[in-house]
Amino acid sequence: MSIYHYYITDQGDLLHEQIVMNDESLIEMIYKNMEINRTPHCSEAKYYAKIGYEEIYLHVQDTPIVFKTLRDNILYMTNNISIQFNPNDLRFNEHGYLYHRSTIGNWARLHTHVTMQLSKNIEKWGKYYIYKDDVHQRVIEPLEKEDTIFLHPKPENQCFGCGLNNTIGLRMTFVYHPQLQEVETWFTPPTFMMGSLNVIHGGMVSLLFDETMSKVLTGMGIKAPTGTLSVRYLKPTYMDQELHITASLISEKGRKLELQASMYDQSKVKTASGTALFIKREQVNP
Secondary structure (H helix, E strand, C coil): CEEEEEEEECCCCCCCEEEEEECCCHHHHHHHHHCCCCCCCCCCCCCEECCCCCCCCCCCEECEEECEEEECEEEEEEECEECCCHHEEEEECCCCEEEEEEECEEEECCCCCCHHHHHHHHEEEEEEEEEEECCCCEEEEEECCCCCCEEEEECCCCCCCECCCCCCCCCCCEEECCCCEEEEHHHHHHHHHCCCCCCCHHHHHHHHHHHHHHHHHHCCCCCEEEEEEEEEEECCEEECCCCEEEEEEEECCCEEEEEEEEEECCCCCCEEEEEEEEEEECCCCC
């Protein structure tokens, strides 16, 4: 039995004795037989492939799959190693590198060329990123596990604030922090939300607060319609900027839940605050 050691770089190059292997049929044969290294040997090699009388130990710099090309909405590592591109399956790590879901190793890094290709559709969303094209609008979650839950717009939901199935809706995404029972979101108001003097309409501020506070309850698994909502306008909230909106639970007494919300402009100045009372739905006995 012959033993070989190969190295997969973070750009997807397969190296043997520091030489880049360009034989696509060999590469595809290795990947076809690749599995997690469960042998008692070479524990530093995360993956293993057995081909005939050859044992191959694969050392991975980042991910075993690196997609090098994006063409016609298909991500390719080689001509026969590919996957359908889906913005919902994008992730980024703490260093800003992009990843996509993969059939091997769960996640695959995107080559620099592919990242540059996608960059025209990616912009900052608070401390995260968002992907936008003519069809999709999706906040990209971090690859590393956080104690947060992303509340994305649901395809079947027609809610004006958070439904995906509403062509004139806001399609907002929220980040829920379970331990704090808090929600935050970032939002750039479109022109139809303008009041006068380039200031967002006061009613729209109320709408954003109502939506954000309700998502705290969504994160908690509670269904409760709004009972009352009060807003204090501290300063004019101007258009043409990304707003940071936060909400948290104040108290829960029986069916009554009290929440609070705040809005901050791009200079981190609080421009509005609000409170609301939500009433849990009564449970109907069958």
